[in-house]
Amino acid sequence: MLARRTLIASGLSVAAIGILGYGFWPRLDGYHEEAERQRQLLTSDPTLQDLVRMSTLAANGHNTQPWKYRLTDAGVEILPDLSRRTEVVxxxxxxxxxxxxCAAENLVVAAGAHGRPADVTIQSSHEARIDIMLGNGSPVGDTLYQAIPFRQSxxxxxxxxPISASDIDLLNTAAQQDGVSVLIVTEPAELQTISDFVVEGNSAQMDDPAFVAELRDWLRFSPNEAINYxxxxxxxxxxxxxxxxxIGGRFFDAFFTKDAENAKYRDHIGSSAGVAVFIGDQADPLHWIRVGRSFERFSLQATALGIRNAHINQPIEVPSLRSRFARWLGMPNARPDLVVRFGRAPALPMSLRRPVQDVIVY
Ligand SMILES: Cc1cc2nc3c(=O)[nH]c(=O)nc-3n(C[C@H](O)[C@H](O)[C@H](O)COP(=O)(O)O)c2cc1C
Structure with a gap:
């Protein structure tokens, strides 16, 4: 009788912990709603603020959103927000x-799809700035525009x-940009070498406490934290x-290990159809902005075709590895800019952006 009572009592305790845990463990419902709200396509005759919202849905390192926007009579200027630098990586x-x-290209695509052709000038002074003048014309480029809310890393x-040759041609065509080359790698032996570079770069980064601390600063573990920031x-x-x-911080400290991350990267690259490497003609802000435009178009075209992509930039983030990687690419004098794997997979939850009013400056 005693045993039975104990059993019932412990069963009730487990149920109570389960019910309490269910209430206390964060859930994603409100998060998905917020992401969907931020990612509505525009109605006709969008305002400049509307175009800025589309622009901010672009890819960006660590999702720091390192941009400021100034609205002008002629269009929009995009400026760097240097308070959002990631100085270690x-x-x-x-x-x-x-x-x-990337942000400039989203704005150009969204404006073009609404009959506002864009003329882009990059002011490459000490702090480079992008001037986007908007005209009036016929709507163009709807395929890439429709992909903006669904593009993700x-x-x-x-x-x-594998991805078909015709789809790879479309990706290549979309990525064409003056001053930028794109190399597409699909040979298994070459992908294996890229995997070796990524693992070597990842190992160097994981051994650097400053890199890990900076990354940890930008991690968000709960939906509430993600929505608030x-x-x-x-x-x-x-x-x-x-x-x-x-719990998230402790989980990160316990499970974010070099071996686990390296095994994950090998698995991820092994499961990819290919890797695209983006290389600007020169290593300066002007060309880096062009690389961003090229990559964003690649990524939007991929999204339109149901193809996913994710960055594996370790070979270009670790300086000593970058020059060896450039030599392996057969471009010893170049600075390779981005390394991105692609293939097909279900979507993951979409990332969030700060409100438009927080990124517009006067
Ligand atoms: C220049 C640049 C560098 C990036 N580097 C990495 C990277 O090394 N690893 C990674 O997982 N994602 C990387 N990303 C992807 C960003 O983390 C991602 O764009 C950002 O978190 C926003 O998420 P979203 O692309 O899903 O909208 C990079 C993106 C850009 C534009």
Whole structure:
């Protein structure tokens, strides 16, 4: 009788913990609603603020959103927000300017689809700035525009299947940009070598406490934290479990290990149809912005074709590795800018952006 009572009591305790845990463990419902709200396509005759919202849905390093926008009589200017630099992983602001290029391209695509052809000038002074003048004309480029809300960095394993030559041609065509070359690698032996470069670069980064600390600063573990900050890298967007913030930090410290990350990267590259490497003609903000424009178009075209992509930039982030990687590419004098794997996979949750009023300056 006693045993039975004990059993019932412990059964009730487990149920109570389960019910309490269910209430206390964060869930994604409100998060998805917020992401959907931010990602509505525009109605006709969009305002400049509307175009800025489309622009901010662009890819950007660590989701720091390192941009400011100034609305002018002629259109929009995009400026760097240097308070959002990631000085460890990106000491020369390379990723920051590539991110501005991605944002510029989204704005150009969204404006074009609404009959506002854009003329882009890059002012490459000390702090480079992008001037986008908007005219009036016929709507163009609807395919890429429709893809803007659905483009994402999909940091999961892909399905291991090849991509057709005609789809790869479309990706290549979309990425064409003056001053930027794109190399597409699909040979298994070459993908294996890229995997070796990524693992070597990742090992160097994981051995650097400053790199790990900077990354940790931009991680968001719970939906509430992700919604409140509206920037940074939310666990669910990388295919990782969501959890209360105070558990998340401890979980990261315990499970974010060099071996686990290296095994994940090998698996992810092995499951990809190919890798695209973006290389600007010169290593300066002007060309980094052009690389961003090229990559964003590649990524939007991929999205339109149901193809995912994710960055594996370790070979270009670690300086000593970057020159060896350039030599392996057969471009010893170049600075390779981005390394991106692609293939097919289900979508992960979409990342969030800060409100438009927070990024417009006067
Ligand atoms: C210049 C640049 C560098 C990036 N580097 C990495 C990277 O090394 N690893 C990674 O997982 N994602 C990388 N990303 C992807 C960003 O983290 C991603 O764009 C951002 O978190 C927003 O998410 P979304 O692309 O899904 O909208 C990079 C993006 C850009 C534009």
């Amino acid at each position: 990106d000491p020369d602001d390379h990723h920051l300017y590539v991110s501005l290029g 999909t940091r999961s394993a892909f399905d291991g299947q 509206a920037d940074g890298l939310f666990s669910a967007c990388s295919g990782n479990p969501v959890m209360p913030d105070w």
